[in-house]
Amino acid sequence: MNDGVRIEIDPKTGIGTILLDRPDQRNPLSTNMMRAVTTTLRDMADDERVRVVVLRASGPVFSAGHDLSEMIDRTIEDERVVFDVCTEMMDTVQAIPQPVIAAVQGPAIxxxxxxxxxxxxxxxxxxxxxxxxxxxxxxxxxxxxxAVTRAVGRKRAMQMLLTGETIDADTAADWGLVNIVVAPEDLESRTRELAVKIAASSPLTLAIGKQAFYRQIDLPQDEAYKLMAETMAANAVTCDAQEGMTAFLEKRTPVWKNE
Incomplete structure (x- = not known):
């Protein structure tokens, strides 16, 4: 793409890769780049070859944030467009059925x-x-x-927001912002290993589970249990759940139909 985004789909592993590719500018999230990412995510959502999405960036910086050149001497309407496009992209990351893994090689600011x-x-x-x-x-x-507050909690988020200080990868893992920290040379292989492991499960089950997670996470416990009990019951009667449970009892590998 000419919007600073490159795409790769590996049908053998089921991994779709979105690469932020403006390393000379530290991968700024311009409105064009954000729109391109959103469009790509939606395209991958409808692509049966893609079971997991990996979001990567080229160069030493993951992303330095918004393209500030788009935000100088603009009207409030112009500024609203920037943040509306950004919000749409962030929402789409969580709305698509496939799990999305960020592989962060450098500063994410x-x-x-x-x-x-x-x-x-x-x-x-x-x-x-x-x-x-x-x-x-x-x-x-x-x-x-x-997004940061929902990942690390109130006090730690406020510390980051009020001081503007960065935290290293190990601290980010300790705070809940990062799942796995690896040596730089292992980032690609470890991310791929995680993606392949996830892709081995039923795409339908992954989609049900991801949607359910975000639906229940901010609900009171009694409401969450009520909603998730119904979700799990509906999941249990799908072909893939029936196949998975049968395969487990028969001690064989399940064959997913995505239905």
Whole structure:
């Protein structure tokens, strides 16, 4: 794509890769790039070859955040477009049926940190750092705050937001922003290993589970149990669930039909 996004689909593994590819500019999330990512995510959502999506970036920086050149001397209507496009992209990451794994090789800053936090899973290189430093340039990271707070909790999010300081990959893992921290040279292989493991499950079951997770996460416990009991009952009568349970009892590998 000419919007700073490259795409690769491996039908053998079921992995679809989205690559942010403006390394010379530190992969800024311009409106064109964000729209391209959103469109690609939706295309992959409808592609039966794709069971897991990996979001990567080229160069030493995952993403430095919004393209600030788009935000100088603009009207409030123009600024709203930037953040509406951003919100749509973040929502789409969680709305598509396939799990999305961020492979973070370097700094993920401001909206770049938001993008990583919005992904279902994050594998980070030890060279990665995460931060929401907008306060230092007079633009509080209010939209990144939504995703980051849900990942790390109130006090830790406020620390990042108010100080603008970055945290390293190990701290990000300890705080719940990152799942796995690896040596830089192992990032690609470890991410692929995780994606392949996930892709081995029924696509339908993964889609049901991902949607259910985000539906229940902020509900009171009694409402969550009620909704999830019904979700699990509906899941249990699908062909793939019946096949999976039967295969387990028969001690064989299940054959998924995605139905």
């Amino acid at each position: 401001a909206a770049g940190c938001q993008l990583a936090a919005s992904c279902d899973l994050v594998v980070a290189s030890k060279a990665a750092v995460f931060g929401t430093p907008g306060v230092r340039i007079g633009l509080f990271c209010s939209t990144p705050m939504v």
